Amino acid sequence: MAFFVRCLTVAVLSSATSFFATAQDFPLKKIPAFTYLVDYEASWSPDGKKIVLISNRHGGLKVHVLDANDGGNGSTMQQITTGADEDDSPVWSPDGRKIAFVSIRSGVSHILVMNADGSDIRQLTNRPGQNIHPAWSTDSALILFNTTHFAAVAESTGQMSGEHRIIGEKTDDDMDLATVRPDGSDLTRITHGGGYTYASFSPDGRSIVHRRQQGEVSQVFLMNADGSGDHNLSGTSNLDGWPSWSPNGKQIVFSRHSENGFQIFVMNRDGSGVRQLTDAVGEYVNPRWSPNGTKILCGRRLGGTSLVVFQAPN
DSSP, rough: OOOOSOOOOOOOOOOOGGGOOOOOOSSBSSSOOOOOEEEEEEOOOOSSSSSEEETTTTTSEEEEHHHHHHHSSTOOEEOOSSSSSSEEEEEEEESEEEEEEEEEETEEEEEEEEETTSOOOOOOOOOSEEEEEEEEOOSOOEEEEEEEEHHHHHOOOOOOOOOOOOOGGGGGGOOEEEEEESSSOOOOOOOOOOOOOEEOTTEEETTEEEEETTTTTTEEEEEETTTTSOOSTTTOOOOOOOEEOOOSSSEEEEEEEEEEEEEEEEETTTSSSSSEEEEEEEEEEEEEOTTTEEEEEEEEESSSEEEEEEEOOO
């Protein structure tokens, strides 16, 4: 899950004229920076006009909102959460009204929801276990998330582990998927057995793409929305992660560990047609397709973590 990144980045700032990398020749060898400092875990607003993210530029790791056409270094972004607790993984509801996010309180990660302007914050999880990576259903009625709650109840565990992994944490072994309503009701378990992270509903709401961790192997899997029919899309590749849907649900963008570290790839929803999109300096993670399908936003690890945006493939 790797959601605590505290070091500063030395990324080169983009200019207004080089704001987006073009997609003429994949894989891209050079990608100008979109932001600097520690900016990560970003996602688009449903209209594509704004980006919600975690940044430390105003002190601490807090939820910020950025104009997607800022054209510069993110200096105009606005902080919408405050307080001593660190935040993580914000994501806009499809109706544009709310933002779900993670807040780490007394060492425990909880799912919270707030209005899009940062008002009316509500904590949805309060039981034992870590809760991370929220994602909305297409009708904004449910929040899908990863949780160790069920393992914590069964085994009296749920504390974060310090064991290093190349793509995930030891705690990921105990992560299952669950849904909850935005008012905190109807907690529903979807998976059993652990190893499920970075999950999201398909645009038609019928499927869930996710990362499946089994020991040191991390792959992209696809299941039905009820948890049935889970199957591998990565094939023989054993270090894939951070999958996300294209707006039409026909493709999945994800990160794969290649000769140059993690780079961005895309494949059809059945796992066929794998294509490499980046082969640039740094490592590229957590890609998100823009709502209109024209751009891909992702994090770049290069001395720290910043954001980049490039033109999506046709």
